[in-house]
Amino acid sequence: MQQLKSAVGMDYTKLRDLLSQKQWREADRETRRVMLAVSKRPEDGGLTHKNINDFPCEDLRTIDGLWVQYSNGRFGFSVQKEIYFNNGGQLDGKCPNNKVWYRLCEAAGWRVKGTWLYYDDLTFDTSAPRGHLPCITSWVMDLPVPPILWFVLWVLAGLIGGGIAGAILLALLWFVQWVILWMLTRFLRAIGILRFPIRSFWWKLPVGASIRRVCLVYASLFQRVTACGL
Known part of the structure; x- marks a missing residue:
């Protein structure tokens, strides 16, 4: 039986129970x-590579051990690290x-035929590929870029160029293009083409930047997993 150790007093009973009942989505959440x-982050926040680097080994071992135990070795951070290393990751x-x-x-x-999957x-x-869960790609903190900031920069550019x-x-x-884009995204969501929240579309950096940030967090995670002896 996996011991539920924590360096900060975290209770992992619920995670253990969800995994033992094979409630994989709830366990991921x-x-x-x-x-x-x-990591002392708000629930509506996200993780950074610094959070991962400082994550207590006792807690990481508990979380990973529970996933590995109840998935019979299919899921867990140590499983993902093995896949990463076997595919040339350092x-x-x-x-x-x-x-x-x-x-x-x-x-x-997480990526099928060149397309990134939504959560x-x-x-x-357990029919999922080995290492499919837990999936932290949706937990990574994106740096917020409020539209008002881009608006200010846009107006300043106009001021400098044409007074x-x-x-x-x-x-x-700016106003016209955002109104058009807003209406377009609402229409595409209504017909089922877009499946991410509109709010996240407005407040986050381009997908490419987000993917690189997720990559850095995973690379930090695998380094931490190794340092913790997993």
Whole structure:
């Protein structure tokens, strides 16, 4: 029986119970909750590579051990690390080149035929590829970039290039393009083409940047897993 040790007094009973009952989606969400709590991050926040580097080994061993035990070795951070290393990844905490990163994501089933899966498209049962869970790609903190910041930069560019008239013109163009884009995203969501929340679309950096951030967090995680003897 896996011991539920924690360096910070975290209670892993619920995670153990969910995993023992094969409630994989709920267990994934509970894993997110406890890791954010251990890292002293808000529940609606996310993890950074610094959070991972400082994550207590006792807690990491408990979380990983529970996933490995109740999935019969199919899921867990140590399983993901093994896949990563076997596909050319280095355990140095640095994001690898795209070729290595994509190999991991495709082997774990997070990227299929060149397409990144949304969280709701993941497979929450043991028919999933080895290493599929837990999936921390949706837990990583994206740096917020409020639209107002881009608006200010846009207007300043107009002011510098064309004075007051240039600033007013670019401000109007900004407003029009965002209204059009907002209406377009609402329409695409209504017909089922877009499945991510509109709010996250407005407040986050481009997907490519987000993917690189996730890559860095995973690289840090695998380095930490190794340092903790897993």
